Amino acid sequence: MPNTEEPIPGRWPKLPERWRRIRDESSLQGRTFYSLIGVYILLVIWHILTMDWGGERIIKPIAMPNIMETLGSFHSLWFERALARSAFWSLGRVFGGFLLAASIAIPLGLLSACYWRLNALLRPLSVFGRNIPVAALIPLTLIWFGLGEAQKVMFIFLASGAFIYFDTVNAVNGIADSYLDTAYTLGARITRAKGLIGALLPGIAYALVVMFSMHFITPSLGILGLGTCFILGFTVGVCIWYPILSNQVTRKVLLPMALPDIVNSLRLLFGLAFGYIMLAEVINARHGLGAIINISQRQGPREHIYLCLVIIALLAFTIDRGIHLAQQKLFPYRKDF
Numbered sequence: 273m274p275n276t277e278e279p280i281p282g283r284w285p286k287l288p289e290r291w292r293r294i295r296d297e298s299s300l301q302g303r304t305f306y307s308l309i310g311v312y313i314l315l316v317i318w319h320i321l322t323m324d325w326g327g328e329r330i331i332k333p334i335a336m337p338n339i340m341e342t343l344g345s346f347h348s349l350w351f352e353r354a355l356a357r358s359a360f361w362s363l364g365r366v367f368g369g370f371l372l373a374a375s376i377a378i379p380l381g382l383l384s385a386c387y388w389r390l391n392a393l394l395r396p397l398s399v400f401g402r403n404i405p406v407a408a409l410i411p412l413t414l415i416w417f418g419l420g421e422a423q424k425v426m427f428i429f430l431a432s433g434a435f436i437y438f439d440t441v442n443a444v445n446g447i448a449d450s451y452l453d454t455a456y457t458l459g460a461r462i463t464r465a466k467g468l469i470g471a472l473l474p475g476i477a478y479a480l481v482v483m484f485s486m487h488f489i490t491p492s493l494g495i496l497g498l499g500t501c502f503i504l505g506f507t508v509g510v511c512i513w514y515p516i517l518s519n520q521v522t523r524k525v526l527l528p529m530a531l532p533d534i535v536n537s538l539r540l541l542f543g544l545a546f547g548y549i550m551l552a553e554v555i556n557a558r559h560g561l562g563a564i565i566n567i568s569q570r571q572g573p574r575e576h577i578y579l580c581l582v583i584i585a586l587l588a589f590t591i592d593r594g595i596h597l598a599q600q601k602l603f604p605y606r607k608d609f
Contacts, residue, residue, distance in 0.1 A: 355564070368485065382526065386521075419556040475509035479504075
């Protein structure tokens, strides 16, 4: 538990004492102050390594420009390299692949945690997906999906799906059996009709997502192709959610109790997926932050590489804080987020 030792009345504890206390909680203002100090130290180190020491630099300009050179190149990055459009494309690819992975991996993970034979069936795929080098997925997705947008979205899907599945299984397995016993004692049962009706909504949602995604990726698809995509998405959505929604134990006990940990895992894994998009955009990407980094590495200016890295970090941090705020609103009873 956090250290709750109170300071002696009448005097403030010295700073070294507070730093020596294990798990001594700081105020919000204190955490903000220390964070800004950390950023300031990093900038000072950057300045020292790249400043002009009588015509010489510790690190050559071609390897690391100084802070003013980097900030001065923002104008060309924004207008000549279309920074806003590239950021939009990168975010779209990440969100598309990550949400697709979550829509499949979360219900499969929930079912696997409930039915251990299904877990044994899918465990080899989960172990393989979590341990295969991410870079090895690039040639595979190029072979399977070509050079277009489908390759980049599916790369994020394959890179993230196994981790989301694994964390979902762990979140559900962490629920004590006593809750299941209580649910069965109170009369929890299987409601097939209600489960089928409830599964229609995710089925329609999956169908629309698949149809519009395929229309975006492959605009040449006709009405017949889009209709096939709609039916395929609808079938997958109903089949994957019907077993969950038809059983009152999974619908009313396991899913609600595991959902806070699942959302927290998604928040952490999204940052990982956002880093993966840099690999996907190395190949045949006209727009995207990864494409800008790749072009700047080959053609210059190198300042754009550092600006893009800062922008990626800021975007990831903003999204992380947004999800964290949503967690606090949705699950106010959880104080560990």
